[in-house]
Amino acid sequence: MMTRSFVGLALVGALGLGGCAGHSRTGAGTPPEREAEARLAEDAEEQAERDAFAQRAIQALRAAGETRAIHYDAEGFLLRLGDKDGSTVFLSNFFDEYLAASPRKRDEVFTRLSRVRALPEMPKTFAEARPDLLPVVRGRTFFEQLRLMVKDGAEKPVPISWRPLGTILGVGLAFDGPETLRYLGPEELSRWGVSFDQALGVALENLRQRSTEPLEQLAPGTCQSPWDDNYAASRLLLDEVVRRCEVRGAPVVLVPHRDLLLITGSEDEDGLRQVASRAMKAVMAPRAMDGRALRLTPGGWVPFMPERLSNAWADFRQLELYTRARDYAEQTRQLEKLHEERGEDVFVAAYTPYQDERERSISYAIWLKGVDSLLPRTDVIFFMDPTLGEEAPPVGIARWEAVEKVAGQLLTPVEGLYPERYRVKGFPTEEQLARWQNDPGELLDEE
Incomplete structure (x- = not known):
């Protein structure tokens, strides 16, 4: 939290462009100290809302007949049902639906949530499962980050069979039950004696039969x-x-x-x-x-x-920045939790979109001197030296491509992560930083 506070205080003054970064409710003219305090207050308020929602979710599950132990993971925002080989209820989507619903419709969210506790029973043979197989397209982040949420480690396999689609999406397989769908993993396919491609072919034909209506x-x-x-x-x-x-x-x-x-x-x-x-x-x-x-x-x-x-x-640029910021934010939460559980002191840098009054936009990340960090791929990097104090300006500002060209050996891609991240090794030299002492406004001129 101290590192985050330092970054927030230093950069508000460093940018000084009268634009907006992220989704803060404070205005562009808010003093740095007030902005940092406001963000901390927003985080605490949101966490309290999430915790209250989780408690209501537990009550709904109990009312629906759930008798297993229910463990609430606040960091992952999920419920684990049972002490061993149980099921997991991810709360984020339900929470978003709850916030978007009118007050009289909110109880329906908990009704739907309570049905998730009982996944459809998987047929013993492929012939039995065949009529209910369907392809599932989701954002690639959904599949990639599942290894962080479920397996607590990027090096372990995801328990869902899937493949990338167009680099930004993924396609998996689902058994479509009466109330909920169940994703298929390698275990089910192996037991049925079919490959992913064979099952996908059947799933596509089932979907084709459901898709005769005109657009x-x-x-x-x-x-x-x-x-x-x-x-x-x-x-x-x-x-x-x-x-x-x-x-x-x-x-x-x-x-x-x-x-x-x-x-x-x-x-x-x-x-x-x-x-x-x-x-x-x-x-x-x-x-x-x-x-x-x-x-x-x-x-x-x-x-x-x-x-x-x-x-x-x-418009497409705005969609890109929003999507990448959302995906990186979720990844940041999961990585912070993972490193905390491992007792590792690693700064997981945020991906922050920024737009000025002329609607020019960039994304930026912070590279801190002397701090073990994981950087997201952004348009711009701000180089900060914590020893200079909280209000010191960046010691360098550069576009990612320029840094990669001159000091790329200091950036090592982290295998198994999507969106991509890089572990920093060291810090650029004084000579390199001297090239990058730019006015932040110059970097907003998009080519």
């Missing part, structure tokens, strides 16, 4: 999915569904929510702006996924960003 047209060449069944995003795996939208250029899709598939064309600027606007609203909703776009190529889906001079570029 909803938002404008000529711009469409959205009509399905509200938790598998709308998965339809991007069905080429014939995507091709129903006659677009200008290559098909571009966004899946900001599991119940929303947006399609337009890479050469349709109005369509791109329309889907970006809808995507921004969707990523703010509970159970959101990823706000970034994919473009269909002969080799499959690849990340997509409009040309820099396009009127749609700023």
